[in-house]
Amino acid sequence: MPEHHTIAGVATGSPDGGVAIIRVSGSEALSIAKALIxxxxxxxxVLAVRRLVVGGxxxxxxxxxxxxxxxxxxxxELHVHAGARNVGQILEAVLEAGAVAAQAGDFTRRAFGNRRLSLDQAEGIAALIGAQTQAALDQARRLVAGELGREVEAVRQKVELLRVEIEANLDFPEDVDARDEARFAATAASLGEAVEGWxxxxxxxxxARSxxxxxxxxxxxxxKSALFNALLGRRRAxxxxxxxxxxxxxxxxxxxEGRELCLVDTAGLRESADNIEVAGVELGREQIAxxxxxxxxxxxxxxxxxxxxDHDNLNIAAGASLIRVENKQxxxxxxxxxxxxxxxPGTxxxxxRRAIADAVTLGGEQWIGLARHRDRAREASPTRLGPCR
Ligand SMILES: Nc1nc2c(ncn2[C@@H]2O[C@H](COP(=O)(O)OP(=O)(O)OP(=O)(O)O)[C@@H](O)[C@H]2O)c(=O)[nH]1
Ligand SMILES: [Mg+2]
Structure with missing residues (x-):
């Protein structure tokens, strides 16, 4: 039996919704629920309506x-009417009946502890809940679906196979064939490429997330300001x-085209005797950089x-794209x-729009890459280890 307490918490995110879900998990969950209904x-x-002891x-x-x-x-799970007071009172009754208040991430931690989720999937759930952009959401969903985990596992199995083969060759050096060595090197190189790819x-x-x-x-x-407004579809500047x-x-x-951007309008670049305009141009140059x-x-x-x-003096960052536009055509x-x-008129x-979307589109696989993923991948990276010899 799990050694920890039965926990209870509000599983729904928005306090404004019509329904809140109170989730109870642990060995006492059924008896606690029984005492409440x-x-x-x-x-x-099977979802069924029951009257609660708390306030009917x-x-x-x-x-x-x-x-x-x-x-x-x-x-x-108890699906109850939302509202901080109502939910708070019912949760209080659940805790009085013997549950302990769940901390953030507790349910997912238990799912991981009981092997219902792998670590990367559990991390994906946290990333999904915190996702602020479409790209972050897409990447988190792929993590929850276990896509990265499956890729890593496939590579891990190949590493294991390679290790076994190399060890067998060490045990029987007289059987070692030059072709085997070449094959080992090629396999190791392709595994290294997979890590670099991640x-x-x-x-x-x-x-993509930023x-x-x-x-x-x-x-x-x-x-520029007219174009800024036209792209936004409203009079902002x-x-x-x-x-x-x-x-x-x-x-x-x-x-x-599904990619979230921050569009910035800046002061027109020119020399000026007006200090305020000069300061505005300076800000604009920083934005360009x-x-x-x-x-x-x-x-x-x-x-x-x-x-x-100005064109020559623009301090454009390496890797930034430049799109030239003639207005008032x-x-x-x-x-x-x-x-x-x-x-x-903005027609x-x-x-x-397409040129901007193309400039910000990133080709190739996108992974969420949490700090742990990056650290482990760097440890396994052949550029870090040096060439396989
Ligand atoms: N004919 C025509 N006039 C335009 C067009 N777009 C903008 N204008 C006019 O050009 C003038 C300058 O427009 P703004 O958008 O203020 O120009 P800006 O580049 O932001 O100028 P600064 O903020 O001073 O650097 C305004 O009188 C606009 O009405 C266009 O497509 N055609
Ligand atoms: Mg302007």
């Missing part, structure tokens, strides 16, 4: 006897015919080369090789 417990894995409240009750439950222990996938996963910074920059009056309108940079979240993608905008009515110096194109847009933005 009027009548008999429902049959295993009605609850949907589900009984999942161990070991075929989430935690591997006897589990009872490390690269962890890095891609990290980038919001790429897409910074709109260019000379004053190019229509001031647009005016006065050059030097934008001073502080403006940030907004935007989702393009930390951008993953720079959308460089010039108006079709602006003379070519106006920003040539209805006035006649000067730079037909650039992407043409008309930020006002025909599709080619630019």
């Amino acid at each position: 009027m009548g008999e417990l429902p049959a295993p894995r 409240e009605r609850a949907l009750v589900g009984v999942m006897p161990g070991p075929r439950s989430f935690t591997g222990e006897d589990v009872v 490390l690269a996938g962890f890095e891609r996963g990290r980038l 919001r790429a910074r897409v910074v709109i920059a260019g000379p004053p009056n190019a229509g 001031l647009v005016s015919a006065t050059a030097g309108t934008t001073r502080d940079y403006v940030e907004a979240e935007l989702t393009l 930390s951008a993953d993608v720079i959308v460089w905008v010039e108006g079709a009515d602006q003379s070519v080369g106006l920003s040539r110096d 209805e006035l006649g194109r000067r730079r037909p090789e650039w992407i043409g847009v008309s930020a006002e 025909e933005l599709e080619p630019l």
Whole structure:
């Protein structure tokens, strides 16, 4: 029998929902639940309405006897009306009946302890609950599904097989064939590549989970703020015919083809006698330097080369992409090789949207790569160990 107490906690996340689920897990779960409801417990894995002793409240009750439950222990779930007071009172009654309050992650820890989940799946559940972006959610789901675990296990088995073969050869050196040695080296190299592949996938996963910074920059009056608004579909930044309108940079979240971005509008780059404008340009330059993608905008009515110096001076980070855009294209194109847009009225933005989405799309496998995964993979990495000889 498990040595720990029966635990109880609210399993549902949102306090605003209509229903809350109180989960009880442990050897005493069934007797505790029995003490709380009027009548008999429902049959295993059948949800049934029961009246609770506490305030005559009605609850949907589900009984999942161990070991075929989430935690591997006897589990009872009470689906009750939500509301902090109601749920708090019922939970209090469960604790009075003999359960101990569950701490964050306790149910999952028990599931891991009872081998209902592997460690990577348990980690995946924590990552899934904490996921803030679509990419984080996708990656966490793959971890919960055990995809990374299966890959690692497949490689581990191959390592084991290779070790056995090499040891057999050490025992019988007279039977060692040069072809065997070549095969061992090739197998070891491919296993090393798998580990390197995970490390690269962890890095891609990290980038995909963070919001790429897409910074709109260019000379004053190019229509940067108008384009910023057009991409967002709302009036967020001031647009005016006065050059030097934008001073502080403006940030907004935007989702393009499923990828979440941080779109940034900046002050038009130019020399100025106005201290405040100079400070704004400085902020804009900092934004450009930390951008993953720079959308460089010039108006079709602006003379070519106006920003040539700026172009050269832009402190663009290694690996950042530069997308050149000619705005006000209805006035006649000067730079037909650039992407043409008309930020006002904001139609025909599709080619630019696609270019931004392409620039932030990361090809290849993406893994969640928690600190433990990265540490273990680095330990196994051939670049760390040196060449296999
Ligand atoms: N004809 C035309 N005018 C536009 C277009 N987009 C913007 N404008 C006008 O261009 C002027 C400048 O627009 P803004 O968006 O304020 O330009 P900006 O690049 O943000 O300028 P600063 O903030 O001063 O650097 C405004 O008068 C806009 O109405 C467009 O597609 N066509
Ligand atoms: Mg502006």
